[in-house]
Amino acid sequence: MKYGFLYDSRLDESQISTRDESRKRHGSDWGTNEDDASLPDVVVWPESTADVATVLSAANSHGVPVTPYAAGTSLEGHPVPVRGGISLNMTKMNSVLDVRPDDFQIDVQPGVLGSSINDAVERYGLFFPPLPSSGDISTIGGMIANDASGMQTVKYGEVHDWILRLEAVLPDGTIIETGTNAAKTSAGYNLLDLLVGSEGTLAVVTEATLELTGRPEQVWGGRVTFDTVGGASTFTSDVIRWGVDVAKIELLDKLSVEIVNEHLDAGLEERPMVFVEFHTNHSAEDEVAFFESVVDQHPVVDCAVGESGAEMETLWMVREEMATALKNYNPELTILTSGDVTVPISTYADLIRYISSLEDEYGLEIPCFGHAGDGNVHYTIFVRSDDDRQRVTGERVDRNIVERAIDLGGTCTGEHGVGMGKKQHLASEYSHGTMELMRRIKRAFDPNGTLNPGKMF
Numbered sequence: 001m002k003y004g005f006l007y008d009s010r011l012d013e014s015q016i017s018t019r020d021e022s023r024k025r026h027g028s029d030w031g032t033n034e035d036d037a038s039l040p041d042v043v044v045w046p047e048s049t050a051d052v053a054t055v056l057s058a059a060n061s062h063g064v065p066v067t068p069y070a071a072g073t074s075l076e077g078h079p080v081p082v083r084g085g086i087s088l089n090m091t092k093m094n095s096v097l098d099v100r101p102d103d104f105q106i107d108v109q110p111g112v113l114g115s116s117i118n119d120a121v122e123r124y125g126l127f128f129p130p131l132p133s134s135g136d137i138s139t140i141g142g143m144i145a146n147d148a149s150g151m152q153t154v155k156y157g158e159v160h161d162w163i164l165r166l167e168a169v170l171p172d173g174t175i176i177e178t179g180t181n182a183a184k185t186s187a188g189y190n191l192l193d194l195l196v197g198s199e200g201t202l203a204v205v206t207e208a209t210l211e212l213t214g215r216p217e218q219v220w221g222g223r224v225t226f227d228t229v230g231g232a233s234t235f236t237s238d239v240i241r242w243g244v245d246v247a248k249i250e251l252l253d254k255l256s257v258e259i260v261n262e263h264l265d266a267g268l269e270e271r272p273m274v275f276v277e278f279h280t281n282h283s284a285e286d287e288v289a290f291f292e293s294v295v296d297q298h299p300v301v302d303c304a305v306g307e308s309g310a311e312m313e314t315l316w317m318v319r320e321e322m323a324t325a326l327k328n329y330n331p332e333l334t335i336l337t338s339g340d341v342t343v344p345i346s347t348y349a350d351l352i353r354y355i356s357s358l359e360d361e362y363g364l365e366i367p368c369f370g371h372a373g374d375g376n377v378h379y380t381i382f383v384r385s386d387d388d389r390q391r392v393t394g395e396r397v398d399r400n401i402v403e404r405a406i407d408l409g410g411t412c413t414g415e416h417g418v419g420m421g422k423k424q425h426l427a428s429e430y431s432h433g434t435m436e437l438m439r440r441i442k443r444a445f446d447p448n449g450t451l452n453p454g455k456m457f
Helices: 020-025 049-062 114-124 140-146 191-195 229-241 254-264 284-295 310-320 322-327 345-362 388-407 423-429 432-445
Strands: 042-044 066-069 086-089 096-100 105-108 163-169 175-179 204-211 218-226 248-252 273-280 300-307 333-338 368-370 376-384
Touching: 020 042, 049 066, 049 086, 049 163, 049 204, 096 114, 105 114, 114 140, 140 204, 163 191, 175 191, 218 229, 218 284, 218 310, 229 248, 229 273, 229 284, 229 345, 248 254, 248 310, 254 310, 254 322, 254 368, 273 284, 273 310, 284 300, 310 322, 322 333, 333 388, 345 368, 345 376, 345 388, 376 388, 388 423, 423 432
Parallel strands: 042 086, 066 086
Antiparallel strands: 096 105, 105 204, 163 175, 163 204, 218 273, 218 300, 248 273, 248 368, 333 376, 368 376
């Protein structure tokens, strides 16, 4: 039996499955097209760091690929086992291990959902601020692997800014620790930041110490509506450049609003708009007044900002449901790609206008939305599923958008990661020497190439 070494290990047979149903469930993620699905040979559910070390060590010795898997909410095929082998499902390692409110810290296993972290610390008046929009359904291990970020990044930063310490297992089964519970360290190489965002290609994270912060006393928010998406994006850039202290500032173009209205019956006016939220511990009115002074410099259709309430909660529900709304859009169309480029804030409006021009030039539907405050644009290219010519056109448009973002000093992926979908763009963003150094790092960690092969390079 090819995978007999698993049954000979310390694992219980209930932790191992070769059933077709289990394998099929682990052959794709949220963003994987049906043609790109790839089934593992076997699925394993570790329940401890020792289990992970056992599986990785044995697989490495037998030359068997191992692909980490969690909630499957990624968009670039990170957990797709493109070379078969073992799908290592981390969701049974889902415990909150310790909360230290006096230190603003929490220790968690990688299978813990983002919402569970906030639930565990809410009674202390704390929260974990960098959760992505999918934080309620995605795991902290996946967020660490992708260096995820979300709507509050503009104020609070990305996931890596809130990680103090990691325990991880290398491809040969060696258990390591990186970072410290102290507020800072300059001891040795910064291996923690190397592992964060490595997409499960260098090690498997088995425990993390996260930093927390206090919940804001005052939360205000609302929306600003525009006639054009260019006007909305220019406004967003000015809000950031003028130094308004926003916690969230999200842009939706007209098509995005139409799609989410259809999905949720949200009743929003179908124009480009910006959603905004403020977190303060005093004088929220002053910050909102500053924001409104920027509004006054722009041709807006409507502006409504006030204290947190049901209307604001509806706005954020609309934004959080965008991914599902897009997936359930016109059944005659298929999602070719879910873009995730980020540019310097001064060029954000230029990129939005460029995407709109491509939409008009090629007759495609390309809804744009995203974390406008940090220059992040999420765009979705729809094509007719039975139209090969339009698919080729859509692929060219996608390349053009990514290349324009890089030319503007940006990146091919702000938060979704490289995975399978962005491999072809990485060499455009980095020099040959940089790419070769990345490959050498991969070989140093994983000389046999068994850990999440086929990703990033």
